[in-house]
Amino acid sequence: MVTEAPVAPDAPRTEEPRPGHRVAGGLLDPRQLWKSLPEALRKLDPRVLWRNPVMFVTEVGALLTTVFTIPHPSVFGWLITAWLWLTVIFANLAEAVAESRGRAQAATLRLTRRQTVARRLVGWAEGAPPSAIREEEIPADRLRRGDVVAVDAGHLIPGDGDVVDGVASVDESAITGESAPVIRESGGDRCAVTGGTRVLSDRIVVRITQEPGESFIDRMITLVEGAKRQKTPNELALNLLLVALTIIFLFATVTLQPMAIFSKGVMAAAPDTLAITSSGIAGVVLVSLLVCLIPTTIGALLSAIGIAGMDRMVQRNVLAMSGRAVEAAGDVHTLLLDKTGTITFGNRQADAFIPVGGTRESDLARAALLSSLADRTPEGRSILDLARKRVGPDAGAEADGVWVPFSAVTRMSGVDLPGRVLRKGAAASVSSWVRDNGGSVPPELAAVVEEVSSSGGTPLVVAEQTRVLGVVRLKDVVKPGLRERFDEMRRMGIRTVMITGDNPVTAKAIADEAGVDDFLAEATPEDKLALIKKEQEGGRLVAMTGDGTNDAPALAQADVGVAMNTGTSAAKEAGNMVDLDSDPTKIVEIVEIGKQLLITRGALTTFSIANDIAKYFAILPAMFGPIYPGLQRLNIMGLHSPLSAILSAVIFNAVVIVALIPLALRGVRYRPSSASTLLARNLWVYGLGGVVVPFVAIKLIDLVVQFIPGI
Numbered sequence: 001m002v003t004e005a006p007v008a009p010d011a012p013r014t015e016e017p018r019p020g021h022r023v024a025g026g027l028l029d030p031r032q033l034w035k036s037l038p039e040a041l042r043k044l045d046p047r048v049l050w051r052n053p054v055m056f057v058t059e060v061g062a063l064l065t066t067v068f069t070i071p072h073p074s075v076f077g078w079l080i081t082a083w084l085w086l087t088v089i090f091a092n093l094a095e096a097v098a099e100s101r102g103r104a105q106a107a108t109l110r111l112t113r114r115q116t117v118a119r120r121l122v123g124w125a126e127g128a129p130p131s132a133i134r135e136e137e138i139p140a141d142r143l144r145r146g147d148v149v150a151v152d153a154g155h156l157i158p159g160d161g162d163v164v165d166g167v168a169s170v171d172e173s174a175i176t177g178e179s180a181p182v183i184r185e186s187g188g189d190r191c192a193v194t195g196g197t198r199v200l201s202d203r204i205v206v207r208i209t210q211e212p213g214e215s216f217i218d219r220m221i222t223l224v225e226g227a228k229r230q231k232t233p234n235e236l237a238l239n240l241l242l243v244a245l246t247i248i249f250l251f252a253t254v255t256l257q258p259m260a261i262f263s264k265g266v267m268a269a270a271p272d273t274l275a276i277t278s279s280g281i282a283g284v285v286l287v288s289l290l291v292c293l294i295p296t297t298i299g300a301l302l303s304a305i306g307i308a309g310m311d312r313m314v315q316r317n318v319l320a321m322s323g324r325a326v327e328a329a330g331d332v333h334t335l336l337l338d339k340t341g342t343i344t345f346g347n348r349q350a351d352a353f354i355p356v357g358g359t360r361e362s363d364l365a366r367a368a369l370l371s372s373l374a375d376r377t378p379e380g381r382s383i384l385d386l387a388r389k390r391v392g393p394d395a396g397a398e399a400d401g402v403w404v405p406f407s408a409v410t411r412m413s414g415v416d417l418p419g420r421v422l423r424k425g426a427a428a429s430v431s432s433w434v435r436d437n438g439g440s441v442p443p444e445l446a447a448v449v450e451e452v453s454s455s456g457g458t459p460l461v462v463a464e465q466t467r468v469l470g471v472v473r474l475k476d477v478v479k480p481g482l483r484e485r486f487d488e489m490r491r492m493g494i495r496t497v498m499i500t501g502d503n504p505v506t507a508k509a510i511a512d513e514a515g516v517d518d519f520l521a522e523a524t525p526e527d528k529l530a531l532i533k534k535e536q537e538g539g540r541l542v543a544m545t546g547d548g549t550n551d552a553p554a555l556a557q558a559d560v561g562v563a564m565n566t567g568t569s570a571a572k573e574a575g576n577m578v579d580l581d582s583d584p585t586k587i588v589e590i591v592e593i594g595k596q597l598l599i600t601r602g603a604l605t606t607f608s609i610a611n612d613i614a615k616y617f618a619i620l621p622a623m624f625g626p627i628y629p630g631l632q633r634l635n636i637m638g639l640h641s642p643l644s645a646i647l648s649a650v651i652f653n654a655v656v657i658v659a660l661i662p663l664a665l666r667g668v669r670y671r672p673s674s675a676s677t678l679l680a681r682n683l684w685v686y687g688l689g690g691v692v693v694p695f696v697a698i699k700l701i702d703l704v705v706q707f708i709p710g711i
């Protein structure tokens with residue numbers, strides 16, 4: 001016997017993306033710099049800092065100038081030493097501020113991880129009689145994978161799992177920040193529930209899918225805290241480049257022996273500074289030169305840029321499981337979306353029985369009902385509901401047979417009753433089943449199927465052994481606002497492809513309405529996987545959004561796999577991102593954030609390297625001008641003295657880090673346009689800016705520091 005479940009009402013959905021509704025993100029509060037200072041000081045520990053080679057070298061430099069200056073104290077020596085330490089602290093501050101946002105979020109999440117009591121059902125099995133089930137109360141944190149629990153209205157769901165019986169409205173605001181309740185039901189692609197969310201109405205039975213400590217909220221906390229953040233391959237490569245530059249400049253500084261020349265220069269320029277022991281100064285100047293030359297700006301901001309990228313995802317209610325996924329999103333070439341539940345609302349409801357071949361409508365309804373009695377998918381339940389309206393609420397109560405569940409491979413479901421073998425499913429599948437049984441398909445079927453499909457509906461053909469009885473029409477609605485988003489993707493150069501298990505006519509109708517570039521119909525899970533592999537040929541990156549268990553292999557294969565939060569746990573496990581709002585158009589924002597991350601990193605790297613070279617040319621003439629009068633002509637900035645030139649450069653080198661923290665956190669502005677336009681624009685702005693800014697800034701700083709006695 002099969003227990004009946006009520007048909008799910010329409011689930012409220014988010015139609016507009018609500019960027020940043022979780023945290024008022026974006027701008028940097030100056031107080032945050034101050035609050036993060038203790039953390040920045042803690043990061044001075046060389047055992048932590050060595051992971052950032054450029055900053056580690058700077059710290060060693062600061063240590064050296066401290067050691068040089070102690071026996072030979074001078075105003076210049078102490079000022080340089082102070083600013084070198086500040087350089088390292090500013091770099092740590094950038095990282096600490098970036099991390100602090102996530103930490104605040106983790107604290108809020110921890111509050112939702114309240115200890116609850118779970119009602120475990122021992123002996124529960126599909127269709128098991130109530131007498132076989134024993135109920136016991138255990139603490140939620142002792143639930144293991146595979147345990148089955150009952151949750152009633154008003155109670156917190158004790159752990160992550162799949163609904164195996166019943167349908168309920170659930171308040172998921174604890175994790176999504178969205179107060180409208182969502183429907184969770186057994187059987188379909190909306191069966192996953194998250195621990196810590198609350199059942200508002202009805203009773204559901206949930207099979208736990210996670211071991212203790214591995215829950216979604218646990219993973220979310222680790223994620224936003226950045227505790228396990230790993231450097232992405234791109235970051236590692238960039239780090240290698242920075243190390244290489246650092247080593248080159250280290251050698252350049254040491255082997256060029258500028259000191260001998262410099263001492264002569266100082267002598268010629270300002271004989272009174274000779275009173276300062278030249279040996280003390282020599283070391284300090286050498287270190288200053290080195291720090292000015294190595295790419296400290298990008299070295300200081302690199303990690304903050306990565307953390308901020310992850311954080312921007314969280315602010316858009318997207319949980320990226322790895323920084324690598326965020327980066328990949330910025331480079332996506334093709335976007336694959338599944339139809340049902342992603343492009344359409346996904347609660348396909350039966351709304352008409354269309355008989356063929358002289359069958360009576362009530363006979364079709366009865367056959368559809370019998371074949372759906374054990375069908376736990378939302379489609380199956382909606383057929384039951386509609387059929388009972390036609391043939392009475394008690395129809396089929398006496399039926400007992402072998403149930404054939406729906407599978408995405410057969411595209412059919414049904415029942416083998418004594419004397420009646422019934423199937424319903426995709427037109428092609430059921431037609432060939434009828435033919436295999438020795439029957440024939442009435443010619444009028446094609447027209448009915450065509451008509452239902454071309455309006456975007458899904459036709460399910462119902463048949464009995466050798467006879468086609470008719471068609472059940474399932475209606476689904478395309479989510480609003482998709483066309484604009486897909487247009488936007490096209491402008492970014494991204495191809496959108498809809499993939500579906502549905503027939504080509506329905507697929508085309510929905511594809512046209514939604515405005516995707518291309519579609520693939522009658523796709524099995526293997527087809528979806530094969531399509532992704534084909535698109536990935538030649539190193540192109542593929543993003544995929546999906547919600548169903550049959551999407552899981554494809555989500556895992558895609559470079560960016562975005563699972564809808566409303567989807568199944570299998571889908572959420574397989575992907576490398578989860579969208580808490582279950583909004584397929586979110587992928588546009590995900591791509592934008594990815595691009596913004598790549599562009600920000602590129603722009604600041606360009607700026608940093610241009611900057612260092614400019615700094616060198618800004619201070620060289622000032623330093624060596626006195627002994628090489630030819631160079632003096634290059635001293636266009638007219639800096640006060642060699643010492644003031646060096647000090648100004650070191651101060652600028654440190655201050656520019658703090659000045660760029662907001663940009664690193666917020667990201668360089670991104671507007672949809674081609675990659676080459678963006679590259680050209682950024683080279684101009686950040687390359688040229690990187691050359692010009694130091695000249696102006698060092699001059700301004702020099703105007704101030706020249707008043708310090710001894711400089």
Ligand SMILES: Nc1ncnc2c1ncn2[C@@H]1O[C@H](COP(=O)(O)OP(=O)(O)OP(=O)(O)O)[C@@H](O)[C@H]1O
Nearest residue numbers: 338339340377406408411412413425426500501502
């Ligand atoms: N409960 C069911 N019983 C019988 N046939 C079904 C049932 N649900 C769906 N079908 C048929 O099987 C086809 C394939 O279903 P599948 O879940 O693979 O894809 P889909 O849901 O249509 O699309 P998508 O891949 O976008 O989720 C459907 O288009 C429909 O014709």
Ligand SMILES: [K+]
Nearest residue numbers: 291292294296
């Ligand atoms: K530098």
Ligand SMILES: [Mg+2]
Nearest residue numbers: 189340501548
């Ligand atoms: Mg599906």
